[in-house]
Amino acid sequence: MNFERIKEKLNILADAAKYDVSCSSSGSKRANKDKGLGDSSGMGICHTYTEDGRCVSLLKILLTNHCIFDCAYCVTRKSNDIKRAAFKVQEVVDLTINFYRRNYIEGLFLSSGIFKNADYTMERLVAVAKKLRLEENFNGYIHLKSIPGASDELMREAGLYADRLSVNIEIPSVKGLKLLAPDKNRADFIKPMEKVKNEIIQYKAEKKIIKNTPIYAPAGQSTQMIIGATNETDAEIMYTSASFYKNFNLKRVYYSGYVPISYDSRLPSIGTEVPMMRENRLYQTDWLLRFYGFDIRELLNKDTPNLDMDIDPKLSWALRNLNLFPIDINKADKHMLARIPGLGMKSVNKIINARRFRKLNWEHLKAIGAAVNRAKYFMTCDSRVYETRDLTAAQIKGLILSNSSSKYRKTLNNQLNLFDTVKPLSV
Amino acid sequence: MSDILVYDGSFDGFLTVVFEVFESKLQQPKIEPAYRASATFFSETREIQTDFIKSKRVWDGIIKKGNSNIKRIIYKSFLSEKVGVENILLDYICKFFADNTAVFGNFTDPSVLKLSKIVKSVEREKHRMDAFIRFKLTKDNIYFATIEPDFNVLPLISKHFEDRYADQQWIIYDLKRNKGLYYNLNIVENITLELKPEALKTKGTDVLFTQEELAYEELWKNYFKSTNIESRKNMVLHVKHMPKRYWKYLSEKQL
Numbered sequence: 001m002n003f004e005r006i007k008e009k010l011n012i013l014a015d016a017a018k019y020d021v022s023c024s025s026s027g028s029k030r031a032n033k034d035k036g037l038g039d040s041s042g043m044g045i046c047h048t049y050t051e052d053g054r055c056v057s058l059l060k061i062l063l064t065n066h067c068i069f070d071c072a073y074c075v076t077r078k079s080n081d082i083k084r085a086a087f088k089v090q091e092v093v094d095l096t097i098n099f100y101r102r103n104y105i106e107g108l109f110l111s112s113g114i115f116k117n118a119d120y121t122m123e124r125l126v127a128v129a130k131k132l133r134l135e136e137n138f139n140g141y142i143h144l145k146s147i148p149g150a151s152d153e154l155m156r157e158a159g160l161y162a163d164r165l166s167v168n169i170e171i172p173s174v175k176g177l178k179l180l181a182p183d184k185n186r187a188d189f190i191k192p193m194e195k196v197k198n199e200i201i202q203y204k205a206e207k208k209i210i211k212n213t214p215i216y217a218p219a220g221q222s223t224q225m226i227i228g229a230t231n232e233t234d235a236e237i238m239y240t241s242a243s244f245y246k247n248f249n250l251k252r253v254y255y256s257g258y259v260p261i262s263y264d265s266r267l268p269s270i271g272t273e274v275p276m277m278r279e280n281r282l283y284q285t286d287w288l289l290r291f292y293g294f295d296i297r298e299l300l301n302k303d304t305p306n307l308d309m310d311i312d313p314k315l316s317w318a319l320r321n322l323n324l325f326p327i328d329i330n331k332a333d334k335h336m337l338a339r340i341p342g343l344g345m346k347s348v349n350k351i352i353n354a355r356r357f358r359k360l361n362w363e364h365l366k367a368i369g370a371a372v373n374r375a376k377y378f379m380t381c382d383s384r385v386y387e388t389r390d391l392t393a394a395q396i397k398g399l400i401l402s403n404s405s406s407k408y409r410k411t412l413n414n415q416l417n418l419f420d421t422v423k424p425l426s427v
Numbered sequence: 428m429s430d431i432l433v434y435d436g437s438f439d440g441f442l443t444v445v446f447e448v449f450e451s452k453l454q455q456p457k458i459e460p461a462y463r464a465s466a467t468f469f470s471e472t473r474e475i476q477t478d479f480i481k482s483k484r485v486w487d488g489i490i491k492k493g494n495s496n497i498k499r500i501i502y503k504s505f506l507s508e509k510v511g512v513e514n515i516l517l518d519y520i521c522k523f524f525a526d527n528t529a530v531f532g533n534f535t536d537p538s539v540l541k542l543s544k545i546v547k548s549v550e551r552e553k554h555r556m557d558a559f560i561r562f563k564l565t566k567d568n569i570y571f572a573t574i575e576p577d578f579n580v581l582p583l584i585s586k587h588f589e590d591r592y593a594d595q596q597w598i599i600y601d602l603k604r605n606k607g608l609y610y611n612l613n614i615v616e617n618i619t620l621e622l623k624p625e626a627l628k629t630k631g632t633d634v635l636f637t638q639e640e641l642a643y644e645e646l647w648k649n650y651f652k653s654t655n656i657e658s659r660k661n662m663v664l665h666v667k668h669m670p671k672r673y674w675k676y677l678s679e680k681q682l
Contacts, residue, residue, distance in 0.1 A: 003645070011649055011652075014650050014654050015653045018656055019656075036593065037593070037595070043554075045558045048651065048669065048677065049664075049668040049669050050651065050654055051655050051660055053662075053663075054659075055668070098643050099646075101564075102562045102563070102570065102647070103572070104647050137594075259656060260658075274659055350534050353532030353533075357533045358535055367534070368540070
């Protein structure tokens with residue numbers, strides 16, 4: 001192996017792949033077999049974290065950054081004057097195996113620029129996965145990109161070797177896609193996604209009858225949207241997301257704040273800040289939908305097309321629905337407990353466990369780890385101290401903000417001064 | 428005058444102590460492992476010999492009355508080696524034997540809450556070891572890694588690595604406790620080595636490691652750099668996920 005040449009390719013093709021945020025390595029059921037290499041039946045593992053604070057779980061690279069498309073938001077677009085490189089199939093296999101053996105990674109995340117056509121590209125991605133599984137008896141995690149427009153036969157084969165497949169819809173709205181990637185259309189993204197969805201449904205049905213049905217994409221499908229490259233509202237983004245979760249049984253939708261990489265006038269100019277905070281709020285909303293039992297229409301609708309930036313979406317919802325509070329945490333069901341700002345699902349489960357033994361008071365809640373500073377305006381417990389004043393939503397918001405320090409405080413400072421000041425309740 | 432019971436530091440030793448406490452109806456004795464015990468004027472120190480029959484009786488009793496969660500909490504919090512954890516455990520076990528439904532999930536009880544926090548930190552470090560261990564290929568064809576975890580997590584990580592690296596020989600060595608695991612392609616053995624710290628460095632000296640090893644480490648460092656997005660730099664988050672005390676074993680954090 002020529003290490004110098006490999007190093008050069010790795011630098012180029014890892015750099016080009018880094019804007020794909022998915023790095024999950026969980027959810028697969030692939031156990032080690034016949035004393036081979038690797039096991040991905042456990043939980044996901046983040047092996048290291050880059051200085052931007054993002055986890056590194058997989059060797060995330062492009063097979064090549066040669067591309068026939070010219071999507072404005074993409075760093076590997078045809079018209080961009082950058083160094084190009086391509087890995088051979090065997091080189092990717094060797095890198096994956098050797099990184100894995102040293103416990104650097106959980107597996108491989110392989111994407112690619114499109115060279116020649118969709119099927120030609122998809123075929124090479126599948127060849128890497130196939131070689132890893134069949135020749136190397138590799139049982140680590142493999143995440144392959146579904147290339148938009150790839151044929152059903154190739155998608156069927158891909159799922160036999162990969163744990164997860166994903167195709168990025170990139171731009172949340174069809175009109176945005178038309179503007180930035182005129183050669184692409186939504187239907188091409190949908191096609192492989194639809195095929196994989198159906199294969200997974202079929203696999204699950206057959207598995208019940210025939211036990212040794214070969215596993216098919218056990219960690220499911222995901223997708224990614226770029227945030228802030230086009231001018232969609234948060235509502236448009238999240239409704240798109242919710243419909244993908246529903247229609248394609250996706251495991252995850254990722255939101256990637258646009259990192260300016262081009263002087264194209266259709267896009268935010270270079271030097272514009274990456275919308276990290278907005279990204280964070282979108283993820284919070286996503287979590288509320290998937291784990292907290294919220295419906296998207298409660299969080300975003302005609303009256304609230306965008307998320308608040310200064311407070312999280314659950315608090316924001318609670319402030320709009322003060323008539324539902326306060327909630328008695330010694331009586332309320334799980335569904336309602338999960339809606340109290342300041343209580344995460346871990347606290348909720350602890351409360352449900354602990355209240356079987358005795359009624360809980362403020363001290364108990366603090367010891368358990370609930371964010372009492374926020375929760376106290378929305379709940380009562382086994383104590384005579386509770387919020388008795390009839391505070392308005394704006395007052396509560398002001399009190400909570402003045403008692404908390406957000407890592408985004410710098411950006412928010414101007415807004416903070418606007419709130420009424422009320423003396424905080426101490427418990 | 429209170430008693431101090433000293434045991435050999437092993438889990439069986441601790442369970443033997445628990446047996447003695449119940450057997451002799453001792454009132455609130457202080458329990459200390461031999462590696463930490465110190466004599467004081469005002470209390471009597473008694474050494475408890477590990478007795479596998481007694482420890483098994485206690486453990487069987489726990490298994491019979493409890494579920495896998497109780498086992499997990501007792502064993503993992505013991506491995507934390509935290510000062511005073513033995514006495515919290517004793518309190519927990521007494522309450523558990525008095526009423527086996529009284530402890531699990533009862534977070535309003537101070538011992539239950541403390542142990543649940545300790546278990547959480549032990550499990551967190553176990554998971555970190557699964558992630559942060561970096562093997563280096565030696566000239567003897569063994570993948571070798573050293574660690575210095577805060578807690579004694581070696582027994583907890585054995586299975587994870589055995590399942591995963593079934594076709595390669597490996598050693599994970601805890602420098603702090605001077606013991607390690609060696610997988611010989613069949614089973615995992617407990618080992619003790621005499622190591623010279625300077626032999627472990629890959630840089631410059633390559634007495635122990637292959638040339639290929641240095642090349643892959645170099646590729647990995649390069650990958651680590653290339654996959655970072657400079658305009659999203661967030662060192663606070665970076666350090667939160669990867670506390671600095673682990674850096675010396677992470678090849679990508681060595682310049």
